[in-house]
Amino acid sequence: MSGLHTELFNTYLRARSLLEGNPRFYLLKDLMREQWMEPERLDILRLKRLRALVGQALKYSRYYQSKFNGFIDDPKDITDLSRLSQLPLLKRSDIQDNYDGIFCPGRPGVYKDMTGGSTGVPVHFCHDGFYKAYSDACEMFYLTWLGLKRGDRTAILWGAERDFPDLSFRDKINIKYMERIRYLNAFNVTEAILDRFLTDLEKFRPEFIYGYASTLHMAARHILKTGRFTIRPKALKSSAEMLYDYQRRDIQEAFAAPVYNFYGSREVNNLAAECPSLEGLHIFASGRIIEIVDETGRPLPPGQVGLLAITDLTNLSFPFIRYITGDMGTLKTGRCSCGRSYPLLENITGRQYDIVVLNGNNIYGHFFTSLIFKNPDVRQFQVIQNDVNKVTIKVVIPKRTLDTEYIHRRINEQAGANVDVNFEFVDDIPVLSSGKFRFIVNDTVKGIKD
Numbered sequence: 451m452s453g454l455h456t457e458l459f460n461t462y463l464r465a466r467s468l469l470e471g472n473p474r475f476y477l478l479k480d481l482m483r484e485q486w487m488e489p490e491r492l493d494i495l496r497l498k499r500l501r502a503l504v505g506q507a508l509k510y511s512r513y514y515q516s517k518f519n520g521f522i523d524d525p526k527d528i529t530d531l532s533r534l535s536q537l538p539l540l541k542r543s544d545i546q547d548n549y550d551g552i553f554c555p556g557r558p559g560v561y562k563d564m565t566g567g568s569t570g571v572p573v574h575f576c577h578d579g580f581y582k583a584y585s586d587a588c589e590m591f592y593l594t595w596l597g598l599k600r601g602d603r604t605a606i607l608w609g610a611e612r613d614f615p616d617l618s619f620r621d622k623i624n625i626k627y628m629e630r631i632r633y634l635n636a637f638n639v640t641e642a643i644l645d646r647f648l649t650d651l652e653k654f655r656p657e658f659i660y661g662y663a664s665t666l667h668m669a670a671r672h673i674l675k676t677g678r679f680t681i682r683p684k685a686l687k688s689s690a691e692m693l694y695d696y697q698r699r700d701i702q703e704a705f706a707a708p709v710y711n712f713y714g715s716r717e718v719n720n721l722a723a724e725c726p727s728l729e730g731l732h733i734f735a736s737g738r739i740i741e742i743v744d745e746t747g748r749p750l751p752p753g754q755v756g757l758l759a760i761t762d763l764t765n766l767s768f769p770f771i772r773y774i775t776g777d778m779g780t781l782k783t784g785r786c787s788c789g790r791s792y793p794l795l796e797n798i799t800g801r802q803y804d805i806v807v808l809n810g811n812n813i814y815g816h817f818f819t820s821l822i823f824k825n826p827d828v829r830q831f832q833v834i835q836n837d838v839n840k841v842t843i844k845v846v847i848p849k850r851t852l853d854t855e856y857i858h859r860r861i862n863e864q865a866g867a868n869v870d871v872n873f874e875f876v877d878d879i880p881v882l883s884s885g886k887f888r889f890i891v892n893d894t895v896k897g898i899k900d
């Protein structure tokens with residue numbers, strides 16, 4: 451049961467949306483209905499949306515006109531959703547090289563956005579008014595899964611500097627008193643800043659907390675260490691990074707509330723998320739298609755780790771069709787016990803470049819996480835590949851209980867006996883300039899950082 455403030459705020463938001471002609475509440479209504487539809491019926495809607503997207507690309511985008519040449523020339527040829535997997539993939543470099551060619555003019559409310567600016571080569575793209583309204587709807591929609599509503603007291607622990615725009619005085623008042631949001635810019639946060647923020651949160655009593663997995667975990671560790679704070683939200687949402695089991699455990703213990711893994715990207719947000727049944731991440735299938743594919747774009751069966759190829763059915767100004775984000779994951783068969791028809795991802799296993807290549811053997815991030823986090827004393831670690839057969843593992847572990855010999859042996863088994871493994875025990879491992887934490891730093895790969 452939401453409080454009076456939340457109800458009033460939603461009434462205000464509905465009225466404003468109506469006046470502005472913003473369809474977010476209509477879209478929310480559709481989402482609420484579509485999540486329970488039989489998958490076959492939902493697929494009919496998705497097919498219609500996919501045809502509209504491909505039709506738009508063929509009509510207005512010079513890039514897709516030439517790229518799809520020989521693959522498809524009429525959207526009606528998409529007779530079912532699986533036909534999508536015969537179309538070519540869209541890579542980051544394709545977007546970097548073809549912004550003007552991909553862009554489809556004529557959509558209202560177009561605005562530019564970008565990703566990967568600070569350390570890697572940036573990717574520029576754009577979104578439009580419908581995409582934005584859909585995103586708003588999807589955010590409100592996801593809150594309903596957690597028994598929450600927009601306007602409920604919310605705390606955001608975020609790491610990216612650029613996500614904190616210069617707000618006007620009116621915006622600040624709106625966010626603080628109408629939307630009831632408190633922000634912590636978690637980039638380069640000190641213990642003292644964190645302490646002050648948590649002190650403020652204790653008074654504010656957030657019903658919902660979300661942020662980067664590493665930032666939420668940092669706050670959780672501070673709470674567990676000091677034992678001074680009682681902050682009891684209904685739920686927490688972790689996004690923008692992998693959420694590891696040890697982080698989930700600590701966060702749940704510190705806040706005495708469930709934490710849910712949410713997956714999105716700046717290019718296409720609201721991709722997949724856990725529901726309270728915790729049986730995988732539901733793909734937000736009304737507006738997104740996620741395929742798991744190999745490097746050539748061939749779909750892989752459930753259970754097999756592959757690249758995520760994302761198709762956004764809601765952004766007609768800049769079509770993302772089979773976009774390879776660099777994230778990897780696994781599909782899951784069967785339906786979630788919550789009854790929603792949205793299909794499941796087993797998990798997201800990390801970034802494509804979260805890979806160490808030793809003697810030509812690919813070793814994924816989760817090999818190291820399951821190996822090193824087996825020791826519950828480990829707070830944090832980072833694997834740095836220095837050379838073709840050399841890695842350095844930095845570990846934050848207050849009690850020096852790490853069985854380095856065992857870890858060394860396992861890496862040798864996996865990657866060859868000549869691999870050199872060095873351990874460094876440190877007090878802290880800094881985050882990237884984007885505020886994200888990287889478990890794997892492959893110094894032998896250049897130019898793909900985020």
Ligand SMILES: [Zn+2]
Binds near residue numbers: 725729732787789790
């Ligand atoms: Zn579910």
